Amino acid sequence: MLLEADALFKIKLLERIDYSHDIAVFRFEKPKDFDYKPGQYATLAMEHEGKLVQRAYSMVSSPLDNDLEFIIEFVAGGSLTTIMANLKVGDTLYLRNQAKGIFYLDENYTRHLMVATVTGIAPYVSIIRTLEKKRDENQNHQIVLLHGASIASELCDYLKELDVIARKGWLEYVPTISRPWDEPEWAGETGRVEDLLRKYADGFNFNHENAVAYVCGHPQMILNAKSILLRARFKEEQIKQEAYFPLELQD
Numbered sequence: 390m391l392l393e394a395d396a397l398f399k400i401k402l403l404e405r406i407d408y409s410h411d412i413a414v415f416r417f418e419k420p421k422d423f424d425y426k427p428g429q430y431a432t433l434a435m436e437h438e439g440k441l442v443q444r445a446y447s448m449v450s451s452p453l454d455n456d457l458e459f460i461i462e463f464v465a466g467g468s469l470t471t472i473m474a475n476l477k478v479g480d481t482l483y484l485r486n487q488a489k490g491i492f493y494l495d496e497n498y499t500r501h502l503m504v505a506t507v508t509g510i511a512p513y514v515s516i517i518r519t520l521e522k523k524r525d526e527n528q529n530h531q532i533v534l535l536h537g538a539s540i541a542s543e544l545c546d547y548l549k550e551l552d553v554i555a556r557k558g559w560l561e562y563v564p565t566i567s568r569p570w571d572e573p574e575w576a577g578e579t580g581r582v583e584d585l586l587r588k589y590a591d592g593f594n595f596n597h598e599n600a601v602a603y604v605c606g607h608p609q610m611i612l613n614a615k616s617i618l619l620r621a622r623f624k625e626e627q628i629k630q631e632a633y634f635p636l637e638l639q640d
């Protein structure tokens with residue numbers, strides 16, 4: 390339902406999966422008039438003490454999916470996520486009717502080097518799901534996706550989903566965790582995602598001459614990854630970025 394006056398849809402929570410104490414995936418009903426490009430973000434809002442609190446969230450879902458999916462980190466003391474943490478299936482929140490952002494696939498390239506911390510995986514999953522659904526359209530995009538988290542549970546079920554797509558040959562998915570001592574059974578990469586950037590970019594031959602890079606999520610990772618990419622001779626305009634919060638406001 391669209392509330393005409395303020396261009397807000399009211400959307401119902403259909404499913405909620407908690408992956409850790411502060412990471413959850415929410416699936417909402419999608420208003421039929423809400424459209425977006427893979428990689429864009431929505432504005433979600435809730436009322437709190439008579440005021441509308443609204444924040445940006447990248448869609449995880451493909452525009453071709455029936456629902457709207459988001460991965461949300463509950464920030465300690467955060468204005469919106471503290472209320473969102475209490476949402477139950479059947480509850481509603483508001484969605485602004487316009488999707489925003491320009492963090493989508495750069496079609497000038499066919500080789501895409503993508504780097505994410507935890508929730509920063511959202512736009513990439515949207516892009517990859519969409520490419521996967523349109524695979525019969527003879528696309529030749531190749532993606533290397535590095536996904537960093539502290540612990541494996543923060544990678545959510547995207548770990549399995551992306552592993553399955555990666556077997557098809559056009560996606561290399563590299564998850565890494567930075568606290569491996571908590572998870573002796575983890576057999577994948579360890580360490581911060583930016584520390585693996587050169588290893589995988591060079592290993593798969595994704596370089597400044599043939600690829601575009603994308604960095605999304607934690608602002609410190611973005612800063613670190615960008616300086617590594619610039620040293621590897623990527624140009625500024627070859628590096629797309631989506632910082633989820635400002636660096637200077639960190640604790």
Ligand SMILES: Cc1cc2nc3c(=O)[nH]c(=O)nc-3n(C[C@H](O)[C@H](O)[C@H](O)COP(=O)(O)OP(=O)(O)OC[C@H]3O[C@@H](n4cnc5c(N)ncnc54)[C@H](O)[C@@H]3O)c2cc1C
Nearest residue numbers: 444445446447460461462467468469470508511633634638
């Ligand atoms: C384009 C865009 C897309 C985004 N997509 C997502 C998404 O898919 N999933 C998601 O969870 N968030 C996403 N965010 C962040 C989101 O918009 C909010 O900033 C975040 O949820 C915190 O909102 P809050 O009201 O709870 O906290 P606030 O009250 O706004 O913030 C409290 C403090 O925490 C800091 N902060 C905000 N986020 C974090 C964080 N993750 N870790 C540590 N400190 C933080 C803020 O800078 C501030 O100092 C996105 C942001 C942008 C700009």
